[in-house]
Amino acid sequence: MNADTDMTAAHSPARELRGAGDAVAGHAISCRDIVVRFFSERRSVTAISGLSLDVPEGEFLTLLGPSGCGKSTFLRVVADLLAPSSGSVTVLGDKPSRARANGDVAFVFQDAALMPWRTVLQNIELPLEIAGKSPRKHRVRTMELLDLVGLSGSENAYPNELSGGMRQRVSIARALIGNPRVLLMDEPFGALDEIVRDRLNDEIRRIWKETKLTILFVTHSIYEAAYLGERVLVLSANPGRVRDIVPVPLPYERTLEARETPEFVSLAARLRRTLETC
Amino acid sequence: MNADTDMTAAHSPARELRGAGDAVAGHAISCRDIVVRFFSERRSVTAISGLSLDVPEGEFLTLLGPSGCGKSTFLRVVADLLAPSSGSVTVLGDKPSRARANGDVAFVFQDAALMPWRTVLQNIELPLEIAGKSPRKHRVRTMELLDLVGLSGSENAYPNELSGGMRQRVSIARALIGNPRVLLMDEPFGALDEIVRDRLNDEIRRIWKETKLTILFVTHSIYEAAYLGERVLVLSANPGRVRDIVPVPLPYERTLEARETPEFVSLAARLRRTLETC
Amino acid sequence: MDACSTPMNAPAASLAIDEARYLAEQRRLALQRRMLPVLGIVGLLIAWWAVIAGFNIKPFIAPSPLLVMQTIIQKRDLLLQNLGVTALEALFGFILGNLAAILVASVFVHSKILQWIFLPIAVAINAIPVVAKAPILVLIMGNGMAPKITIAAMVCFFPTLINTVRGLEAVNPQIMDLMRILSATRTQVYFKLRLFSALPYLFSALRIAASMCVIGAIVGEWIGSTQGIGAQIIQATYNYDSPLLYAAIVMSAFLSGLFYVVIALLEKRIVKWSASH
Amino acid sequence: MDACSTPMNAPAASLAIDEARYLAEQRRLALQRRMLPVLGIVGLLIAWWAVIAGFNIKPFIAPSPLLVMQTIIQKRDLLLQNLGVTALEALFGFILGNLAAILVASVFVHSKILQWIFLPIAVAINAIPVVAKAPILVLIMGNGMAPKITIAAMVCFFPTLINTVRGLEAVNPQIMDLMRILSATRTQVYFKLRLFSALPYLFSALRIAASMCVIGAIVGEWIGSTQGIGAQIIQATYNYDSPLLYAAIVMSAFLSGLFYVVIALLEKRIVKWSASH
Amino acid sequence: TVEALGAEDGLINLQLGYIAGADQIAEVTARALGYFKDEGLTLAIQPGGPSVDGLAVVASGRFEVGEISSSPSIMLATSQGIPIQSFAAGLQRHPYGYFSLKKNPVHTPQDFIGKRVGVAPTGVILLRLLLAKNKIPESQVTIVPIGGDMSPLLIGRVDVVTGWLSNTSSLRALGDERVGLTLWDAGVHLYAWPYYATQSTLQTRPDLLVRFLRATARGWHVCRTQPDRAVDYLMKDYPQLNREDERAALAIKLQCALDDETVANGWGTMNADRWQQQITQFDQLGQFSGHVPTVNEVMTTAILDKTRAVRMAV
Numbered sequence A, B: 001m002n003a004d005t006d007m008t009a010a011h012s013p014a015r016e017l018r019g020a021g022d023a024v025a026g027h028a029i030s031c032r033d034i035v036v037r038f039f040s041e042r043r044s045v046t047a048i049s050g051l052s053l054d055v056p057e058g059e060f061l062t063l064l065g066p067s068g069c070g071k072s073t074f075l076r077v078v079a080d081l082l083a084p085s086s087g088s089v090t091v092l093g094d095k096p097s098r099a100r101a102n103g104d105v106a107f108v109f110q111d112a113a114l115m116p117w118r119t120v121l122q123n124i125e126l127p128l129e130i131a132g133k134s135p136r137k138h139r140v141r142t143m144e145l146l147d148l149v150g151l152s153g154s155e156n157a158y159p160n161e162l163s164g165g166m167r168q169r170v171s172i173a174r175a176l177i178g179n180p181r182v183l184l185m186d187e188p189f190g191a192l193d194e195i196v197r198d199r200l201n202d203e204i205r206r207i208w209k210e211t212k213l214t215i216l217f218v219t220h221s222i223y224e225a226a227y228l229g230e231r232v233l234v235l236s237a238n239p240g241r242v243r244d245i246v247p248v249p250l251p252y253e254r255t256l257e258a259r260e261t262p263e264f265v266s267l268a269a270r271l272r273r274t275l276e277t278c
Numbered sequence C, D: 001m002d003a004c005s006t007p008m009n010a011p012a013a014s015l016a017i018d019e020a021r022y023l024a025e026q027r028r029l030a031l032q033r034r035m036l037p038v039l040g041i042v043g044l045l046i047a048w049w050a051v052i053a054g055f056n057i058k059p060f061i062a063p064s065p066l067l068v069m070q071t072i073i074q075k076r077d078l079l080l081q082n083l084g085v086t087a088l089e090a091l092f093g094f095i096l097g098n099l100a101a102i103l104v105a106s107v108f109v110h111s112k113i114l115q116w117i118f119l120p121i122a123v124a125i126n127a128i129p130v131v132a133k134a135p136i137l138v139l140i141m142g143n144g145m146a147p148k149i150t151i152a153a154m155v156c157f158f159p160t161l162i163n164t165v166r167g168l169e170a171v172n173p174q175i176m177d178l179m180r181i182l183s184a185t186r187t188q189v190y191f192k193l194r195l196f197s198a199l200p201y202l203f204s205a206l207r208i209a210a211s212m213c214v215i216g217a218i219v220g221e222w223i224g225s226t227q228g229i230g231a232q233i234i235q236a237t238y239n240y241d242s243p244l245l246y247a248a249i250v251m252s253a254f255l256s257g258l259f260y261v262v263i264a265l266l267e268k269r270i271v272k273w274s275a276s277h
Numbered sequence E: 001t002v003e004a005l006g007a008e009d010g011l012i013n014l015q016l017g018y019i020a021g022a023d024q025i026a027e028v029t030a031r032a033l034g035y036f037k038d039e040g041l042t043l044a045i046q047p048g049g050p051s052v053d054g055l056a057v058v059a060s061g062r063f064e065v066g067e068i069s070s071s072p073s074i075m076l077a078t079s080q081g082i083p084i085q086s087f088a089a090g091l092q093r094h095p096y097g098y099f100s101l102k103k104n105p106v107h108t109p110q111d112f113i114g115k116r117v118g119v120a121p122t123g124v125i126l127l128r129l130l131l132a133k134n135k136i137p138e139s140q141v142t143i144v145p146i147g148g149d150m151s152p153l154l155i156g157r158v159d160v161v162t163g164w165l166s167n168t169s170s171l172r173a174l175g176d177e178r179v180g181l182t183l184w185d186a187g188v189h190l191y192a193w194p195y196y197a198t199q200s201t202l203q204t205r206p207d208l209l210v211r212f213l214r215a216t217a218r219g220w221h222v223c224r225t226q227p228d229r230a231v232d233y234l235m236k237d238y239p240q241l242n243r244e245d246e247r248a249a250l251a252i253k254l255q256c257a258l259d260d261e262t263v264a265n266g267w268g269t270m271n272a273d274r275w276q277q278q279i280t281q282f283d284q285l286g287q288f289s290g291h292v293p294t295v296n297e298v299m300t301t302a303i304l305d306k307t308r309a310v311r312m313a314v
């Protein structure tokens, strides 16, 4: 990998500048008393109630919680896809809309959300196009990402010709291509087999370490949450609120063997107990 | 639970009769040299190549394999959704189309495939309607299933008001309501949190033990595959073929503690090694 | 595109407050949805008036909206009576034409072979202007309402056919697979899946048809009628009675609008599952 | 509904054989798709002939297809020349009307307020019969091709507008979210997402318009023209020359069919990602 | 069969070539005064319209009697072998004509030279007849195809438009500046409002047509002698009309319906020579796409002959 094409190296001067400004704020994401409600003619649901949270810049935070507790909803609030009914959110020291507009936020959705009329390659290149960058110039980078997610050779397939896991991998590559500063991942590896999942787990930590980006990672796997995160946020359901925030006592450099350590096992057990009472 | 509403109890005389007939054949699913190819104007893909497999009636077979290896495709062949390019398949001793037409096959898809215009309840009741049964008469049963998947209270919500995991749980309930003899499950628990997943794992084994149905269960979790199945089928990719069939040396009655046994750990390790070389 | 409201640090915004805010917003939107079309129509009238006044256009070329309004008020009995006739023809034509189109589309979606054979015939017949069909219709049906209804129905038929065929085929393939596994009969697939999938297309077609069926009825009246807006238009044209002509046209536009609104409301009632999001 | 072919125990069915089988099947389907419409049209002609012969219908009410064919062959120069004029008007009207509709729909989809104001106006204007609009058009545009093209365009406009508005709004909400996170501009959302999502609706509308624009051009010719199929229809009607009248109608049906086929082929070329499945 | 549909006893359907209204004043008056009932008939007026001129409807036997605006339609139809014949003429003098404005008038056929004349496609042949009759080369006149309305004259796009002198309402648009030249005055002598029926009706049920014509003639009598009363009946049946206009129009219609010919032969009379003249003129312009009809194909005086007394009394 040479520096030009390394997916972790693309720090523009502008980014450096913005980075310096944000450093004062210190928090990549900061929420106070967020309430999210959904209304329809028939019923109203409080998905999140009074959630407060600070995520320092450069943190890898994993989110665990029972199905329907508001994890996706919370990510959507951070990504400026949803306005909270009340409460305040800042992302990179500013309004979520600003962070988004700066191109600092990327999202891997629970379902792949690919454009059926675009090939794999074209889907991955979409963020480049939107940002006004030439996809051809970044082709080497795109190919690396394709390789990373194990889809080399399928670049000209259309989404409806792919398996569920392949589609999800395309959407992961798409999220990574824009060099975001905040990466929101909603069960990105849920449809992947364990081998690929383990590899991507290591890759995502490597990327995180190299780029210092902030990651919010929703997962249903306690092991994944513990292995990936620096802290694990556990949400409880009905309505969603912070149940616990658990620091992960694993070393900065982790290998799969780390899962065998007693610290890991006891952390996993604690998380499981917490979850069971959510 | 009284016998009338127990979801495992609805053995009609007709079913008894058919059951007797199939016993001679012995195999719930039997495949010989299945080849599945996809053609389009631009390219042709061989998804499965020369797969042969016998699944005795009443077996719980789990399927593991790298993403894109043809697991979904294989389930689709068994469900008579796809004709293999060559090779033969029998389901319950007959053509797949016959088994399907008898209402013996149910499928939980990789994505929930709910009807957006139906509420949760109406979605679950769809198979009853199709079979010409009165949903009102089976309401108690439906409510039990709703409870099983943890969605009591959401029965009147529309799918677009649900979280990803909730949608998937609806589709599980829908598959169970028809008392199938062959249950095909394509990563049914992928979008569920571990607590619910563990509970459903136990529930599905309980249902399996009580009804003696045949289950083909695709999962990406090695632990799930080992914990649930009587045998684990490992497929290799490009093109999909049987890599290994591993019997699970766990007792018939299993609890989560079984995962801590050395047999389980070594089985998981073996599966992991096999998968790594797929 | 800024979805985040200004930060608000009220410690406990209650459900009731949020609900009230939601309802107020809904009311505001509903009001807007009701007032803006009125604004549009009023604007059209003003623009019309301005053109007439500004370019000093003589009334027999195009009368001013004021004059037309006067005419409408003066001859309201006559106009309303004629409107009723046309409305009835248009309504029956609408129902018949759309039913027929939905029926044929339903057949087509079940048999590609029939579609390939009969769709070209539909295209060809749709291309025949009314004048050419008219004598045959009069011959068969005489001079009553029947031929007018038939023409209105014919005018509705084709757009609804094309849209409905497509709509009935626009099913989610996953759900189609599910229906197949359930061994749903074609009828069940049709009533439980296809029809719902077709609704967006169908309602689009019905909106088009709502506007077209009135034209159909009017054109139908031109094959021979003493009653109805169409007859009035011919009469007014024949007499160069521009105010009456425009009054009749305003009536027909009103009728079209009414049909359209009814369909739009109907859609809102029926398609309620996609309300949120 | 039986998807499973009969069991086949050939030990190694090769890719080449499967591919050949697939291609043969594709060819068979393509042939069917080409031959069945011909069958339909031929069937229509035979039915027409049978009705004429069976009920002993006199030629002045409806001539037999044989007589019409003879007339077409005899007067082919005249008919083709007129067909050319009408085809040109219809084509320009088609392009203009649909472009305008797509444009307006694009505006509407970006501003609900403008939609609520102007859609009622479109509904109202669409409800005005051509005869009523014609004098004003002639006033503004004179007697050339322009007013005919305008009328053809107007006839295309409304269905395409309604369908395109809906199509442009029929975006996958997930992908819309993605575009939003990417901070895509409205233009980008439009060109990279909405336009593609609208294609099924748009092509449905274009099929409708393909059939309608020919009628529009013909009706346009009735407001005053010496050339074109419409003028020929008027002339033939006036002269009670029903073979010529029907010949002209057959020409217009042919033109409609041609437009329709072109649009269908265009769609097949453009929408290729949904080919399989 | 289609014939059976219209065969109800005593019911007579009059199929018009255009909308029903002022032009049916005589029939309406006769019906109101019970003249049709006197003949044992019930008259139903069946309108036509811009999309249907009714001739095929009568020819097919659906309705018994037809009336169409101009005699050429009868000749063109018989030329195509349509088995209908005219049996009476509503108006002797065709009220169709050419209208211009005083600042650029057409008083005589010669004035057409150099003018732009706006005519509907079907009116072109009538203008050509006029030009041929007056030996004016067609190249000297610019024919502008227009729809059926007068605005092109008012906005100066053309110098001359066509119209019906009998339609007072429509001519009001031109105001005092109007200059008119009728086809008749320009030497083209067509019949207006000819009545026709199928040959089979004429042969098998002539007495139906006789009774119809008798009643209609008596209606004309009232129109002439008590025009205001006739207009009253007209207004009663067609309230959308304008009374003053129709009163004025009736005067013009009477002028067209009753002239020297009718003094001698009664209202509705037709002259074989005049028919022959029209056929010849049309033939010379190559207008018959079928065969050239003979006078006997086009018209019959059989019904006229049997109703002479009543018609003379108009």
Ligand SMILES: Nc1ncnc2c1ncn2[C@@H]1O[C@H](COP(=O)(O)OP(=O)(O)OP(=O)(O)O)[C@@H](O)[C@H]1O
Pocket (backbone or CB within 6 Å): A160, A161, A162, A163, A164, A165, A166, A191, A193, B038, B039, B045, B046, B047, B065, B066, B067, B068, B069, B070, B071, B072, B073, B074, B110, D276, D277
């Ligand atoms: N309709 C199709 N057209 C072309 N290729 C297809 C089609 N469907 C599947 N494939 C190909 O077949 C192969 C197997 O797909 P399948 O969906 O069975 O994989 P899978 O094992 O279910 O993977 P995953 O675990 O990711 O869901 C893939 O390589 C895929 O690209």
Ligand SMILES: Nc1ncnc2c1ncn2[C@@H]1O[C@H](COP(=O)(O)OP(=O)(O)OP(=O)(O)O)[C@@H](O)[C@H]1O
Pocket (backbone or CB within 6 Å): A038, A039, A045, A046, A047, A065, A066, A067, A068, A069, A070, A071, A072, A073, A074, A110, B160, B161, B162, B163, B164, B165, B166, B191, B193, C276, C277
């Ligand atoms: N558009 C909506 N309308 C109404 N209710 C909604 C809507 N979206 C989400 N909800 C509700 O909000 C709650 C939280 O949903 P969310 O999708 O955030 O859950 P989640 O934690 O992501 O669950 P999962 O793990 O199953 O994906 C759920 O109870 C859901 O029913």
Ligand SMILES: Cc1ncc(C[n+]2csc(CCO)c2C)c(N)n1
Pocket (backbone or CB within 6 Å): C238, E017, E018, E023, E069, E070, E096, E120, E122, E123, E126, E148, E164
């Ligand atoms: C020659 C000639 N024949 C028919 C018409 C059509 N048309 C216009 S007004 C009207 C009613 C006559 O009473 C008719 C029939 C025409 N314009 N010129």
Ligand SMILES: [Mg+2]
Pocket (backbone or CB within 6 Å): A071, A072, A073, A110, A186, B163, B164, B165
């Ligand atoms: Mg979620």
Ligand SMILES: [Mg+2]
Pocket (backbone or CB within 6 Å): A163, A164, A165, B071, B072, B073, B110, B186
């Ligand atoms: Mg799969």
